[in-house]
Amino acid sequence: MLTMTSERTSTTLAYSVGAAGLVGVLLGTFLPWLRSGDVLRNSYTSFGVLNRLIGFHGVSDLAVRAWPLIGLCCAGVVVAVVAASRRVATVLALVTAGWSAAVASAVLLHHGDAGVSVVAVGPAVTLIGDTAVLLAASLTLMFQFRQSQPQGDRR
Numbered sequence: 001m002l003t004m005t006s007e008r009t010s011t012t013l014a015y016s017v018g019a020a021g022l023v024g025v026l027l028g029t030f031l032p033w034l035r036s037g038d039v040l041r042n043s044y045t046s047f048g049v050l051n052r053l054i055g056f057h058g059v060s061d062l063a064v065r066a067w068p069l070i071g072l073c074c075a076g077v078v079v080a081v082v083a084a085s086r087r088v089a090t091v092l093a094l095v096t097a098g099w100s101a102a103v104a105s106a107v108l109l110h111h112g113d114a115g116v117s118v119v120a121v122g123p124a125v126t127l128i129g130d131t132a133v134l135l136a137a138s139l140t141l142m143f144q145f146r147q148s149q150p151q152g153d154r155r
Contacts, residue, residue, distance in 0.1 A: 010143055015081060018093060018136030022074045024129025025100050029070060031122035033107055037115060043122055044068060046107070050116075063103055070100055077133075086144060090137050097133035100126055 032040035036049055047064045050056075056064050073096040080089035104123035111118070 010139070014136045014139040014143065017132050017139070018077070018081075021097070021129045021132025021134075021136060022077060022093075024132060025097070025126055026071055026074055026129075028104070028122050028124070028126030028129055029067075029100075031125055032119040033122040035117045035119050040119060043103075043107075043126070050107075050110075060106070063099060067103065070096065073099075086140060090140050090144075093133050093137045097130040097137070101130040101134075104130070 029043040031042060033043045034041045034046040034049060041049060044067065047067055051064065073092060077089050077093045077096060080086075080092060104126040107118060108120060108123045108127075
């Protein structure tokens, strides 16, 4: 059974893991994602090149066009945590991590075209950050569920 002290410690652990994950996501977006000739490109400059080479359609086009907002979404998670809105923070963290994981995975699975090759370091760091954010969000959901259970029903 979790006591108030252990619940607080568990929540602090989840928030710490989530914060480290958000830093990883942001850091990963600024690391190299593509090599075009001798030029290394971060995620923000990579998508313009990829769009010209292969084009994006539907959901992938939306995910790439909105990519510059990824930092704002990470900041939104932090603001929600500071405002003590756990549910909003958790949902926004899940959406942000899912979105950036999908984009980073798609880039890693791309084989490159016309002198453009994938550099794994940026997408990999982003995915590691996404994994930490997803773990933190899952822990937060678990702690919220346990806190919502009456004392007698906790196992």
